[in-house]
Amino acid sequence: MAYEHTDIVVVGAGPSGAVAAHELSSAGFNVVVLERGDWHEPAEFTGDTPQWPLHAEGRWNANPNRRRNPADYSIDNGFTEIEPLMFAGVGGTALIYGAHWSRMMPVDFELKRRFDAADDWPFGYEELAPYYEYVETLVGVSGLSGNPLYPDGSPVVLPPLPMGTIGRRAVQGLEALGWRWWPGSNAIASRAYRGLNPCALRGTCAWGCPEGAKFTPDRWLLRSAERQGSRILTRSKVVDIETDAQGRASGVVYLDAEGLQRRLSAGAVILCANGIGTPRLLLASAGGKGLANRSDQVGRRLMFHTYASVVGLFDDPLDSWQGPAGQRVTSQHFYESDPARGYIGGAKWNVMPTFGPVQALQRLKKADALGNWGSAFHRRCAEEIGHSFEWGIIGEDLPEAENRVTLSDLTDKGDGLPMPRIHYRVADNTRRLQNFHAARASEAMRAAGARDLSVVSDVRESGWHIMGTARMGEDPETSVTDPFGRCHDVKNLFIWDASTFPTSAGVNPTPTLMALAARGALNLIENRREITVA
Amino acid sequence: MKLNHTQLSTLQRLAALMIPPSPEVDVPAGVLLATMADLLPAANTEFLARLAEALDHATTIFSLDALAQLEAARPEGFAALELALLSAFFAQPEARRAYGYPGQVALDSSQGLSGEDLARVLKIRGPA
Numbered sequence: 001m002a003y004e005h006t007d008i009v010v011v012g013a014g015p016s017g018a019v020a021a022h023e024l025s026s027a028g029f030n031v032v033v034l035e036r037g038d039w040h041e042p043a044e045f046t047g048d049t050p051q052w053p054l055h056a057e058g059r060w061n062a063n064p065n066r067r068r069n070p071a072d073y074s075i076d077n078g079f080t081e082i083e084p085l086m087f088a089g090v091g092g093t094a095l096i097y098g099a100h101w102s103r104m105m106p107v108d109f110e111l112k113r114r115f116d117a118a119d120d121w122p123f124g125y126e127e128l129a130p131y132y133e134y135v136e137t138l139v140g141v142s143g144l145s146g147n148p149l150y151p152d153g154s155p156v157v158l159p160p161l162p163m164g165t166i167g168r169r170a171v172q173g174l175e176a177l178g179w180r181w182w183p184g185s186n187a188i189a190s191r192a193y194r195g196l197n198p199c200a201l202r203g204t205c206a207w208g209c210p211e212g213a214k215f216t217p218d219r220w221l222l223r224s225a226e227r228q229g230s231r232i233l234t235r236s237k238v239v240d241i242e243t244d245a246q247g248r249a250s251g252v253v254y255l256d257a258e259g260l261q262r263r264l265s266a267g268a269v270i271l272c273a274n275g276i277g278t279p280r281l282l283l284a285s286a287g288g289k290g291l292a293n294r295s296d297q298v299g300r301r302l303m304f305h306t307y308a309s310v311v312g313l314f315d316d317p318l319d320s321w322q323g324p325a326g327q328r329v330t331s332q333h334f335y336e337s338d339p340a341r342g343y344i345g346g347a348k349w350n351v352m353p354t355f356g357p358v359q360a361l362q363r364l365k366k367a368d369a370l371g372n373w374g375s376a377f378h379r380r381c382a383e384e385i386g387h388s389f390e391w392g393i394i395g396e397d398l399p400e401a402e403n404r405v406t407l408s409d410l411t412d413k414g415d416g417l418p419m420p421r422i423h424y425r426v427a428d429n430t431r432r433l434q435n436f437h438a439a440r441a442s443e444a445m446r447a448a449g450a451r452d453l454s455v456v457s458d459v460r461e462s463g464w465h466i467m468g469t470a471r472m473g474e475d476p477e478t479s480v481t482d483p484f485g486r487c488h489d490v491k492n493l494f495i496w497d498a499s500t501f502p503t504s505a506g507v508n509p510t511p512t513l514m515a516l517a518a519r520g521a522l523n524l525i526e527n528r529r530e531i532t533v534a
Numbered sequence: 535m536k537l538n539h540t541q542l543s544t545l546q547r548l549a550a551l552m553i554p555p556s557p558e559v560d561v562p563a564g565v566l567l568a569t570m571a572d573l574l575p576a577a578n579t580e581f582l583a584r585l586a587e588a589l590d591h592a593t594t595i596f597s598l599d600a601l602a603q604l605e606a607a608r609p610e611g612f613a614a615l616e617l618a619l620l621s622a623f624f625a626q627p628e629a630r631r632a633y634g635y636p637g638q639v640a641l642d643s644s645q646g647l648s649g650e651d652l653a654r655v656l657k658i659r660g661p662a
Contacts (some may be wrong), residue, residue: 357582
C-alpha cells in the first residue's frame with residue numbers, strides 16, 4: 001500500500017472542509033484534503049439550456065440514489081420517511097444548494113433552558129457571532145444589515161439582491177396580516193467579490209450556478225488553500241480511519257482515482273463528510289467496531305429539516321422563473337416557539353421562484369391526467385407559467401435517539417464499505433410544526449392575492465440538511481465531541497460538519513457549520529502543540 | 535440506452551395526445567419526438583429505463599382516460615414521460631414565446647432593493 005504523511009488530513013471538500021483547509025494552511029500546517037468527487041467549472045452547469053430539466057434528473061440530481069455519479073455512495077433508504085440529498089464534488093453539496101444564508105437565532109441555542117425541550121448548545125449566539133461574521137467575509141453574503149431579530153442585526157457584506165416581483169407580492173401578503181419579514185440574505189454575490197461574478201438572476205442555483213456568482217468553496221476558498229500549500233486530492237474515497245496503540249488517529253486509508261488503496265498518515269484527522277458520511281466512516285472504522293463511540297451517539301439523533309412547500313397561483317404575471325433561487329424575502333414572524341401551538345421549534349419561511357415552465361407546471365399539477373394534458377395543457381400554460389411563487393418552510397427537527405444512521409448489510413460497489421442505512425420517522429412534534437406553518441403560509445399567500453394553492457407539508461426528497469449524528473457536548477458519556485468538535489475518545493480526531501449540531505434550529509445549516517469550522521480551526525491552531533506534526 | 539422503434543412510435547402518439555395543437559402554438563408530435571431524441575442523452579440511464587418501461591405499458595393508450603390509468607399504475611415512468619415531453623415542448627422557441635417565457639436568461643441584479651422596498655424595510659427597522 002502506498003504511504004504518505006501530512007500534518008492534517010481533511011475528509012471532504014465541502015464548505016466546512018474548505019474552511020478547515022484554508023484556516024489551517026494559512027497557519028502553516030501541511031494539509032491534504034481528500035474528496036470523493038471532482039472539480040467542476042461553471043460551464044458544466046446547464047441551467048440556462050433546454051437540457052436543464054433532464055440534466056437535473058441525471059448528473060446534477062440532488063439525490064445520490066437517482067444521480068449515481070461515480071463519486072457517490074448509495075444510501076439504504078428502506079427505513080426512512082425523508083430521503084437525504086447531497087453532492088460529492090469539490091465544493092460539496094454547496095455546488096447545488098440554494099445559498100440561503102441565515103444565522104441561527106439566539107433562542108436556537110437554548111431550547112432546553114427556554115422550553116425544556118431537546119438540549120442546549122454548549123455555548124450561545126454571542127460566542128458564535130464573531131465566527132459567523134468572519135465566514136461571511138469569506139462567502140460575500142449579500143443582504144441587508146440591521147435585522148431586528150438578531151442582537152447584532154446580522155450584518156452582511158454585500159448589498160442585497162433584488163426582491164423581484166415575487167418578493168414584493170409576498171410582502172404585500174405579510175404586511176396585510178401585520179407579520180414581520182426581512183429581505184433575504186444569500187451566499188450569492190450582488191457585486192464582483194473575491195472571484196465571484198455578480199448574480200445574473202438565472203434562477204438555476206440548485207443545479208449549479210453557470211455565472212460563478214454563487215459562493216461555493218471551489219470558487220476561491222479552496223484555490224486559496226491550495227496557494228497556501230494545501231493539496232486537494234479528488235476521486236479519493238476514505239474507507240478507514242486508523243488509530244495507533246495509544247488510541248490516537250494515525251491517519252486514513254483511501255481509494256485513489258484508480259481504485260488503489262493508499263495510506264495517508266497524519267497528525268490530526270478532520271471529518272467534514274456531512275451528517276451521513278461522517279458517522280458512516282466512524283462506524284465502519286476500527287475494523288467495523290466503530291471509532292469515537294463510547295457514548296453510543298455516533299449516528300444517533302439524525303435531524304433533517306423537513307420541508308413544507310406552499311405554492312400560490314396568481315392572476316397577474318410575476319416573472320416567477322427569475323432567480324435567484326436564494327431567498328428573496330424571509331419571514332420568521334412565527335419563529336420562536338409558543339408551546340400553546342402544540343410543538344417546540346422554529347421555522348423560517350423563504351420566498352422562492354417556481355423556476356422554468358417544466359418545474360412550475362409540475363408543482364401545480366392537477367390530480368389526474370385529464371386536468372393536465374390534452375386541451376387542458378395549453379390553458380394551464382397560459383394561466384400558470386410565470387404566475388406563481390413558493391413559500392418554502394424550513395422547520396426545526398428535534399433530535400430523537402432512534403432517528404439514526406447505521407451501517408446497512410448492503411455494500412456500496414464504489415468504495416466497498418457498507419451503505420449508510422437511514423432510520424428516520426418524522427416526529428409528531430415536527431408534523432405539528434410543519435402543519436402550523438403551512439397553514440399560516442397559506443394565509444399569507446391568500447392575503448397576497450393567490451387564487452389557488454398547492455400545499456405539501458412533508459416533501460419526501462427534502463433531506464438537504466443532515467445534522468446531529470455526532471453531537472457535541474461537555475460530557476463524554478452523552479456526546480461524541482467537545483464544543484470545539486474534538487472527539488472525546490480520540491483527541492486528534494475532529495468533526496467540523498453539521499454532525500455535531502445538538503439541535504437543528506429552523507434555518508439553513510451552512511452558515512453555522514462554516515462558523516463552527518472556523519471556531520474549531522482557531523482552537524486547533526491555538527493548541528497546536530498537542531498535535532504531532534511532521 | 536436507446537428507445538426501440540415501438541417505444542418511439544408510442545412516444546410520438548402520446549405526445550400528440552398530451553400536447554395537441556392549439557390556437558397559440560402548434561408543435562407537431564414529430565418535432566417533439568425529434569427534440570426528445572436530442573435532449574434525452576442529458577438524463578441518466580435509470581431515467582431512460584423508467585421512461586421505456588412506461589412506454590412499454592402504453593401501447594394501447596389512445597385517450598386521456600387511459601393515460602390516467604397509466605399514471606396511476608406507473609407513477610415513476612409516467613413522471614419521466616411528462617418531464618421528457620415538457621422539456622421537448624419548451625425547447626421550442628415558439629412555445630416559449632406563446633406563453634411569455636424568455637428562458638433562464640441573464641438579467642442585471644445590480645439595482646438591489648428599490649426605494650420603495652427600502653421604505654418598507656424602514657417601517658420594520660426604523661432609521662439606521
